[in-house]
Amino acid sequence: MLKQILRKKPIQPHAHTGLKKCLTAFDLALLGIGGAIGTGIFVLTGIAAATQSGPAVVISFIIAGIAAGFAALSYAELSSSVGGSGSAYGYSYIAFGEFTAWMMGWMLLLEYGVGAAAVANGWAGYFVNTATNLGFHMPEHLTKAPVLGGSINLPAFAIIWILTLLLMVGVKASARANNIMVIIKLSTIVTFILLSIGHINTDNWQPFTPFGWFETLDNGKNIGVLAGASLVFFAYFGFDAVSTAAEECKNPQRDLPIGLIASLLFCTIIYIIVSGTLTGVVPYTELNTSSPVAYALTKLGYHWSSTLVATGVIAGLITVLLVLLYGLTRILFAMSRDGLISPVFSEVNPDRQTPSKIILMCGIVVSIVAGFIPLGELAETVNIGTLASFIMVCIGVIRLRVTHPNLERPFKNPFNPLIPIAGVIACGGLMSFLPAETWHRFISWAIVGVVFYFVYSIHHSNLRSSS
Template identity: 40%
Template sequence: MPPSHATDRWTSARHGLPKAYGSTDLIVLGVGVMIGAGIFSLAGRQAATMAGPGVILSFMIAGITSLLVAFCFAELASAMPTSGSAYTFTYVIFGEVWAWIVGWALLLELLLAVATVARAWSLYAAQMLTDLGVSLSGPLTGMVGKEEGFDLFALFILVALTAVVALGARIGLRALWIIVIAKLLAVGAVIVIGATHFDQRNLAAIPVPATPATGDADTLHSPLLGIVFGQTGAFGWFGIFAASAAITFAYIGFDVVATAAEESEDAPRSIPKGIIRGLILTTVVYIAVALVMVGMTPYNKIDPSAPLANAFRQAGEGFMVHIINIGAVLGLTTVILVLLVGLTRVMFSMARDGLIPRSLSTINRSYHSPTRVTLLIGGLAILLAEFVPVLTLEPLVVIGALFVFVTVAGGVIRMRRTMPDLPRGFRTPLSPGVPIASIAACLWLMVNLQVVTWLYFIIWMSFGVLVYLMYGRRNSVLAGARPVAELPAVVPPDSGFRGRHRR
């Protein structure tokens, strides 16, 4: 499918998205989704259980891997500035079947992430109230801050943010700016005050790789790479790489920025800047917090359940616990908000192509937003969060994202060969070296995920193939269910829109 077909055919009032984001807004969008509560817990948890002080290297490895992939996303988004991100890129470059597979992986990544983060939001909100001395009595006691079962807080945040997204991008953007600024102030306080208690001797305590006793290794819950090489313990280089795979969850979200391309001003240039600058800022902040965490407390004395909070308590800075709780709640709020926006745009694009019901691609005339698909996504996220133990399925988000990253990197290589003259607002440096390195790094992180994660992922993707064969293939635009000629277009393919952005 030609790129102009993807970018120009859906600009009518019924199916087009209005402009809402400037270049700075896109950076805030990326920071909003990448910096969540994990910034206060992930480094400590991985240091205590998997990598020791080497967790700093783990963050660097995950950050560099994400940056390599971000370059690839930036090029494709600059060439095809339309809603749908990796799904649309794959549709143009590899065709409908592979696009469906990538879209299905995106649904796994983003929908499960929304439900998981909503559960985490409830846990942090309940802890924040407890630390502030607010007691929840009566029927509320067993209905908030739970890891499984019905949770009122998770329901509340999903209903509230689904409503915000349904009301339009501009309303959500205003809320996002306010919350992102507030949570960055909280993170800054953690870094500055934590640095005053930094002890470099804690970085020198290198743990000895741990190997489980014979017969104790759990094959399903061991890294795939560890099974191949016979190393299933924590710490050492295997521990550092295993932690990198888990930490990748923290960086997931820069790809969501690409889903806003259709709604962005000067998208061929602003989207690459938003993706790359947002990711670099996030990486620096994460590494700074990781340094503070392992510098404040020896890795073998870190409490994985609340690492930073307990570290500040031991340092005599008890008031920082409230800052951390507030920052975590604010951080998770923006993560859910941006994930909902991204998932809405992916499903919106799939509906426009007929792979899921086309009625979901209708734009609400009052709010200028795809309200139908937004409400559907909110409902699915609520069902997942309330009835599925999503906190145990976090690695599925990672493997889904890494699978998409591999496809996007491969798409850059193929597009350079098949569409060399296509105008781009950004070009991946040192291509094909960077895309190849991206693929290798993502595959390396994937094989460091647990065997059970791979099994669940294979089951999900197999189910997706069945859904495509039973519905998508028969109802897609390319199958002739709705001829493309019937679809109005405001911007004709030869209007010169792309030519103005040629480098």
């Protein structure tokens, strides 16, 4: 079976596929930053501090960052040697075979698809509030899903379509838009730090670990620094979208590792500084709010800051959405090319050099979910799908070192196999701290994926048809 896979998907990729090769290491780093810095820093920092970690939310971010760092080093090795569109899906195909790759792709669809719809809902809330503050009042029935008493969440529906059209224009135009919005949201973060750092009161950091390290309450809720780490891991789930851009890189062997590692290091430093500053200027008990950064600045007397922060959040969440939709389309493009979903979706528009049909399909599905379904806590399931994909990437590095020791690896993990083994342990540990309800959703999604594979994919697979 492995020989068949290698014939169909040779481990010397980056062949011409019709996608335009135009992204640089700088573009990739900003792609990762655009995907990672968003909901995690503007919303979850305060929630995690108030309900799970206290001031030790800084430690939660460090723990989550270390786990993501092990995965990033594994991603860097595979992306430089295996590459191809599809991220962990493509790597799993080479390392483990078709069924495991299908399940990994299925989990990535959960990460990117549900994540995009969830972020679109969050973006819509900020957009409506900002519009109201500026004197523009949207009819309430156009801001809520039907089950919440409305007709449609029109802002969430509309933003998905705007970004879908942008992606159809071309990846370079999308990258330019992402770069501009990343600069806007980073400016917002810098402004917050400069305004707040002089007001830090170290008394607010006491007690540092009010919820302990880990405890499960009678209601099933997990609290503590480790539970907080599993929650704020959401802040890291976008950076792996860098690896989905392999076939559109000018020099993937060099640029992908740089983009992956640079974006993760930058984001981790920002998370540590912001979470430490936030809990230093405001008691952690007051941070259970949807906009903790704006709340902190308002409490310090900077009342004009709410609009500034809202602008940064709106720009920030747009970049997250753009990166998630981009990653989703490239994963499905790779799965379609392998025959696991309809081959219609792997067709590339010859003029724009983009997979227009799969982009359009993603826009239709995600916009409907975002506009008509309130996702609520379903977004938490994104974390478990991300952690599962990170674990498979780490295991893939170990397996390919054994099965293909002579494979050219422009980037090699130091201390192999300790780094990927540590990644498996760290990500697996964070998965164990997630609530039982999240595991139930994850298992249900996996069962649906298994059924789809045996009903459709196994009968249309290019690998099976060539055997």
